[in-house]
Amino acid sequence: MYRELEIWKESVDFIKEIYSIADKFPKSEEYNLKSQIRRAAVSVSLNIAEGKSRHSSKDFAHFLNLSSSSLNEVDAILYICEELGYINGMIKIHNDIKILGKRINSLRKKLLKDST
DSSP states (O other), rough: GGGHHHHHHHHHHHHHHHHHTHHHHGGGGTTTHHHHOOOOOOOHHHHHHHTTTSSHHHHHHHHHHHHHHHHHHHHHHHHHHHHSSOOOOOHHHHHHHHHHHHHHHHHHHHHHTTTT
């Protein structure tokens, strides 16, 4: 089950971090960047869960690829928000994104290797 996966648990912790950061965005971004970053962060976790329910390693790897794409979307939004002056000092979260991305990619590569 997906809830047993460490990477899924980490993705849920990541959502909590992103929600906390998004709360710092200005009210004017409530339905734009704030909403978008939250959806992208949740998508990381949801794609891991959905992929785990698939019946093949190749399908799971596909959903991990989608999860990785959502993670990059979060990173890009954070960068934009930093450039707009909405947030600063995001070194830790960018590092967390990098680590989570590496873990997702590592699992994806393992699944693809196992499926051949």
